[in-house]
Amino acid sequence: MELKNKKNRRDFLKNGALLTGGMLIASGMKPFSALVYATNHNEDAEHWYGMAIDIEKCIGCGNCAKACKIENDVPEEPFFFRTWVEQYTILNDGSKIITSENGGLNGASQDYTPDEIFKSFFVPKMCNHCTNSPCTQVCPVGATFESPEGVALVDSTYCIGCRYCVQACPYGCRYIHPKTKIADKCTLCYHRITNGQVPACQEVCPTNAKIFGDLNDRSSELVQFIKKHDWQILKPHMNTKPKVVYNALSGEVN
Amino acid sequence: MEEHTQHLFEMLSQVDGYIYPNELDLQWGILIVLYPYITGLVAGAFILASLERVFKVKVLKPTYHIALLTALSFLLVATLPLVSHLGKPLRAIEIMITPNGTSAMAIFGFIYLWYLMVVLLLELWFDYRRDMVIWAQQMKGFKRFVYRIFTLGVNDLSPKALRWDEKLGYFITIIGIPSAFLLHGYVGFIFGSVKANPWWSTVLMPVIFLFSAMVSGIALVMVVYLIISYIRKMKVDMKCLDMIGRYLLIALILDFSLESLDQIHRIYEAEESFEIISLLMSGQLTYTLLVFQVLLGTIIPLIVLTILQFYKKNIRLRQTLYMVVGFIVLIGIFFMRWNIVIGGQLFSKSFHGFTSFKLQLIGSEGILMAGLWLIIPIFILAFLLWLFPPWKKTEETAY
Amino acid sequence: MPKHIRRLLLLFAVLITLFIIVRQVLIPDSFGQFGHYRGLALEENKAHVARYVGTDICAECHWETMELKTADMHAEISCETCHGPGWKHIEEPEQGQLTIPEGREFCGTCHSRNPARSASLIAQVNLSDHNIETNCSECHNPHAPWN
Numbered sequence: 001m002e003l004k005n006k007k008n009r010r011d012f013l014k015n016g017a018l019l020t021g022g023m024l025i026a027s028g029m030k031p032f033s034a035l036v037y038a039t040n041h042n043e044d045a046e047h048w049y050g051m052a053i054d055i056e057k058c059i060g061c062g063n064c065a066k067a068c069k070i071e072n073d074v075p076e077e078p079f080f081f082r083t084w085v086e087q088y089t090i091l092n093d094g095s096k097i098i099t100s101e102n103g104g105l106n107g108a109s110q111d112y113t114p115d116e117i118f119k120s121f122f123v124p125k126m127c128n129h130c131t132n133s134p135c136t137q138v139c140p141v142g143a144t145f146e147s148p149e150g151v152a153l154v155d156s157t158y159c160i161g162c163r164y165c166v167q168a169c170p171y172g173c174r175y176i177h178p179k180t181k182i183a184d185k186c187t188l189c190y191h192r193i194t195n196g197q198v199p200a201c202q203e204v205c206p207t208n209a210k211i212f213g214d215l216n217d218r219s220s221e222l223v224q225f226i227k228k229h230d231w232q233i234l235k236p237h238m239n240t241k242p243k244v245v246y247n248a249l250s251g252e253v254n
Numbered sequence: 255m256e257e258h259t260q261h262l263f264e265m266l267s268q269v270d271g272y273i274y275p276n277e278l279d280l281q282w283g284i285l286i287v288l289y290p291y292i293t294g295l296v297a298g299a300f301i302l303a304s305l306e307r308v309f310k311v312k313v314l315k316p317t318y319h320i321a322l323l324t325a326l327s328f329l330l331v332a333t334l335p336l337v338s339h340l341g342k343p344l345r346a347i348e349i350m351i352t353p354n355g356t357s358a359m360a361i362f363g364f365i366y367l368w369y370l371m372v373v374l375l376l377e378l379w380f381d382y383r384r385d386m387v388i389w390a391q392q393m394k395g396f397k398r399f400v401y402r403i404f405t406l407g408v409n410d411l412s413p414k415a416l417r418w419d420e421k422l423g424y425f426i427t428i429i430g431i432p433s434a435f436l437l438h439g440y441v442g443f444i445f446g447s448v449k450a451n452p453w454w455s456t457v458l459m460p461v462i463f464l465f466s467a468m469v470s471g472i473a474l475v476m477v478v479y480l481i482i483s484y485i486r487k488m489k490v491d492m493k494c495l496d497m498i499g500r501y502l503l504i505a506l507i508l509d510f511s512l513e514s515l516d517q518i519h520r521i522y523e524a525e526e527s528f529e530i531i532s533l534l535m536s537g538q539l540t541y542t543l544l545v546f547q548v549l550l551g552t553i554i555p556l557i558v559l560t561i562l563q564f565y566k567k568n569i570r571l572r573q574t575l576y577m578v579v580g581f582i583v584l585i586g587i588f589f590m591r592w593n594i595v596i597g598g599q600l601f602s603k604s605f606h607g608f609t610s611f612k613l614q615l616i617g618s619e620g621i622l623m624a625g626l627w628l629i630i631p632i633f634i635l636a637f638l639l640w641l642f643p644p645w646k647k648t649e650e651t652a653y
Numbered sequence: 654m655p656k657h658i659r660r661l662l663l664l665f666a667v668l669i670t671l672f673i674i675v676r677q678v679l680i681p682d683s684f685g686q687f688g689h690y691r692g693l694a695l696e697e698n699k700a701h702v703a704r705y706v707g708t709d710i711c712a713e714c715h716w717e718t719m720e721l722k723t724a725d726m727h728a729e730i731s732c733e734t735c736h737g738p739g740w741k742h743i744e745e746p747e748q749g750q751l752t753i754p755e756g757r758e759f760c761g762t763c764h765s766r767n768p769a770r771s772a773s774l775i776a777q778v779n780l781s782d783h784n785i786e787t788n789c790s791e792c793h794n795p796h797a798p799w800n
Binding site: 075077078080081084086096097098099100103125134136137138139140141142143158159160161162163164166167168169170171172173174175176178180181182188237238254 | 259262263272273274275276277278279281338339341342344346348349351352353354356357358359360362444448449450451515526599602603604605606
């Protein structure tokens with residue numbers, strides 16, 4: 001009995017040392033492996049969900065914003081959006097006009113004639129599901145968090161409604177629900193993606209401008225898209241490492 | 255649903271440029287302006303009290319206990335505007351139950367409790383224990399009951415016990431200074447660490463908060479001291495008042511220099527956000543920033559206090575001037591908090607437009623409510639002064 | 654150590670112990686299961702009922718329309734993009750609240766001319782001069798617009 005105990009302890013120590021050493025090496029290696037492969041993916045996770053948005057394909061119909069509101073019981077007033085569409089118009093005189101009438105819910109209109117316009121395009125916005133989420137970082141109680149799949153979620157029964165997360169999001173993707181008074185945001189349709197469906201915004205997109213997928217799965221449509229396109233993220237200087245990437249994102253976009 | 259969002263439709267016409275659709279409504283209103291304001295008053299008043307005890311500035315003796323009791327009265331209220339502003343106030347306790355290690359806001363509850371229980375209450379307890387024992391024997395009724403409880407049922411007034419009180423009280427004051435720095439520097443960090451907001455995100459924020467806290471705390475104690483003297487028809491100790499005035503001047507100069515440095519740095523670096531911030535300062539914040547904060551709250555007090563360093567003749571005039579300076583400094587610092595909290599939410603994080611803020615008169619986020627949160631501490635102070643009158647304390651032997 | 658200091662320390666010890674006990678009681682059950690949050694919150698988020706059911710489900714009954722649609726330009730578009738979410742309709746087809754959108758404005762949300770829309774990607778018309786006073790569906794079958 002005594003002997004066995006001793007052996008166990010030695011084994012434990014040996015395994016412990018191995019484990020610690022291994023973890024040290026692994027953590028030392030990690031930064032480099034992250035540099036090699038394009039976007040931020042997390043190999044420890046089984047899935048690491050993200051989305052690509054193809055600006056070249058977006059026609060600004062606003063079906064994504066509309067479907068999101070229906071799918072997720074988002075208040076219908078145009079001040080609460082989990083996803084919305086912005087229209088950028090650069091005029092010949094160089095001025096930049098951004099509009100998002102009703103968040104793009106009813107489609108887009110253009111106040112300028114083609115003669116005045118230098119270029120124009122749509123940018124659908126949504127939660128970027130950052131790898132370094134400022135919103136989950138600042139939640140004082142752990143009511144908003146990153147799921148094991150990398151999706152930033154809200155625990156509606158635990159949120160105290162301090163609104164710090166709304167302040168911390170550089171992308172304006174969070175709002176306080178006018179009735180429940182707690183933080184609300186895009187869940188990447190967590191209830192759908194964990195059930196084999198795509199997010200509602202992608203489901204209704206008529207031009208397939210949104211591509212949901214698993215960044216850990218190299219054969220996924222998302223990773224293939226990332227491979228073939230010159231993608232960009234929003235506000236890279238914030239170092240939030242978004243998992244939502246854009247194709248053909250123009251420098252004018254804020 | 256309509257009543258929740260009616261005002262938002264009205265605000266829509268006030269939008270200038272482009273803002274993200276979720277940004278129309280300001281998240282933090284006047285209650286959150288009060289939060290750094292009140293904690294600043296606490297920290298500043300405490301630091302003034304510590305000057306007397308730790309740094310042996312004996313001239314300040316008449317204000318020592320007043321400063322501590324003022325700090326306590328405001329600290330007791332400090333969390334209330336915060337909690338009442340929460341979407342779910344009843345869940346506030348979660349911040350103590352499962353504080354999130356990565357959140358700048360999470361340890362507020364602990365810092366607050368540390369400051370209240372360990373610093374302020376203990377310091378006052380060691381200070382007043384002897385008096386409470388004596389008063390408990392002299393008085394009857396409610397006061398006697400309270401003193402009995404506070405003395406924890408021990409009437410030991412032996413020299414040894416009093417020496418312990420004195421030493422521990424001194425020790426608490428010493429750890430109290432970094433705690434006061436922590437309390438308010440930390441509040442500055444809550445704002446200064448929000449990288450998404452360029453108006454807040456500056457490494458100087460905690461330091462600026464600290465010095466502005468000292469400014470407001472010193473001004474508050476000055477005003478309270480003058481008012482108490484007036485009400486109790488006590489003679490104002492002009493040496494003490496002049497010394498407070500001098501510290502106020504020093505704190506104001508430091509505060510003003512730091513804030514100027516911050517602005518000069520912004521202008522010189524002229525980062526991505528520079529354009530929207532200069533529009534903010536010259537637009538929506540013109541009055542609150544340039545007129546109230548800088549002119550009324552800083553420049554005029556600086557001039558008057560400088561003059562008062564040399565002008566020593568008319569005592570009545572000097573008292574009046576100190577009173578006026580104290581008040582306008584308090585107003586100035588209030589607007590400094592306003593400019594940070596409200597100003598930081600007026601522009602869109604797209605840097606392409608502004609929303610607006612309309613202060614309500616009534617309601618939980620209104621002016622009246624905010625006024626109430628500022629008046630309650632004054633009543634608490636009056637009560638504390640009645641219960642623990644500094645002027646009835648027995649002469650200390652030790653210091 | 655004088656008696657009053659001992660009392661004070663005792664008082665603090667009691668308060669801290671009380672806090673620790675209360676904290677233990679109040680921590681939610683599944684807290685910390687996966688990280689600094691309630692593990693059950695994941696399940697609660699998953700439990701939300703999906704409104705949009707997907708084209709495959711529609712095709713189970715409406716295969717004729719599907720055949721028509723897949724042969725033309727609107728093949729890629731989900732049924733629910735135009736007809737709305739089908740979650741109630743698939744439970745009770747008779748009472749389903751699906752919509753059959755009408756009018757030029759509706760088609761215009763995608764097909765009205767806008768410089769921000771890629772001309773090669775989508776057919777666009779000026780709603781103000783393209784066969785005004787005619788409903789789009791009089792010439793174009795929405796399920797097969799070029800048919």
